[in-house]
Amino acid sequence: MNEIERLPILQVTEQGKSEAEATVVREFPLTIILNNQELATLLCSPTNPKYLAIGFLFSEGLLKSRDEIKKITVDEGRGLVQVETKEDKEAASELLSKPLIGSGGGRGLHYHRDAAPTSHTRINSQTKVSANEVFTLVKEFVHRSEVFKATGGVHSAALCDTQGIMVFNEDIGRHNAIDKVFGECILEDMPTDDHIIITSGRVSSEILLKIAKRNIPILISKSAPTNLGVRLADDLGITLIGFVRGKKMSVYTNSWRVVAQEHN
């Protein structure tokens, strides 16, 4: 399905009105069903619904390993993804009640369930990245965000190593874009340990919890983090790089992973 749609609009200036056409992003309700239990409906972009569903289930802690999955059925017409596991899961709707409603769409349920961020494992990866590698990765990332450029309404996320982008996804929700990247990694059996995530969106606490779960040591954002995002990155041992604009960036935490020179 197309990510964008063209619509007739009226363009208005001080001089008067004229008919025109605008490109808008599509917003698609996708319902996720785990073992015949309807869990949630995500408002998302209509690309890669399978990756989004799997990424969401892992982020919410409802799936832990790819081996648990028996079958995935996607019904794009009805906006449904059904996931069946080999063994019965505990009642997932229990886990999803009393939601933590994030500033940007995600629900960091695990933050509250685990009580303290320090109950997450600290990330010890020795991966390093040079300033020039960051600038080059972000340049490639921006170049690939075509829908964003056309309509100003879509977020992007990518999994990279220091040499380039490996997995790239877009969505109207910044959490969804990251869940799609992780869903793709899980289903295509790509490791995420020691890798880098780039996101177009603001870095709030929920984003940090999501990437800590996949053992990501370095998070790069074109935007700004929140204070909780910075605190969590610090506690979780994640290198948080923000505000990458041209040849300048801000390193908020664990800056020892950012080195002056290429290290290969």
Add this chain to the structure above:
Amino acid sequence: MNEIERLPILQVTEQGKSEAEATVVREFPLTIILNNQELATLLCSPTNPKYLAIGFLFSEGLLKSRDEIKKITVDEGRGLVQVETKEDKEAASELLSKPLIGSGGGRGLHYHRDAAPTSHTRINSQTKVSANEVFTLVKEFVHRSEVFKATGGVHSAALCDTQGIMVFNEDIGRHNAIDKVFGECILEDMPTDDHIIITSGRVSSEILLKIAKRNIPILISKSAPTNLGVRLADDLGITLIGFVRGKKMSVYTNSWRVVAQEHN
């Protein structure tokens, strides 16, 4: 509580590293309790928690009238707002299960519960706005978004008439900013019928359902709408104006409310 926090960072360019200070927005977990029942925790900016809680409860359909409210207790230290109603409410957690998780943080539960957007009342307000009034309102709106300018991380929303801004709020979540505006209107007894909402954020379906509930005929955004946002605005009789930049704007729906000249 402060909306922003200053933190030490490392600024990195091709030339090298230097220590610097960055301003980041604060992210604050606010738990909303209705009649001793914990409903949800919102990640939000720490300003006006009372307005956010009340706006959220109205947006979710859990409160219908200000007269229902018996008592509101705010505990900023613990991040709690407790709302008591005069009469018992139906079990609210039931209503909040099977969430619709929006692209940007809101959960348009009513969209699914009401099945079709047409079950909302169509807005018949005869309010009109001129192109110059829109440009002037947006200029004032941008001028007031100080935190946004400082950190690049906050959304704003405002209630206006054609002559100026009446209520203004900011939050890291675009849904929260709008809920704060409506919460303030409800508690301060300000009518919203025949008024205008301005938002800094993208206009998705959930935003339209929120403003339709308060009988708002005109929605102005600095950003782009989604296709579902446009379709809902059309169905609900709402004039949707987007991409207001300088002296140019796009009118997506119900353009009869946008007139060439001031009409007073």
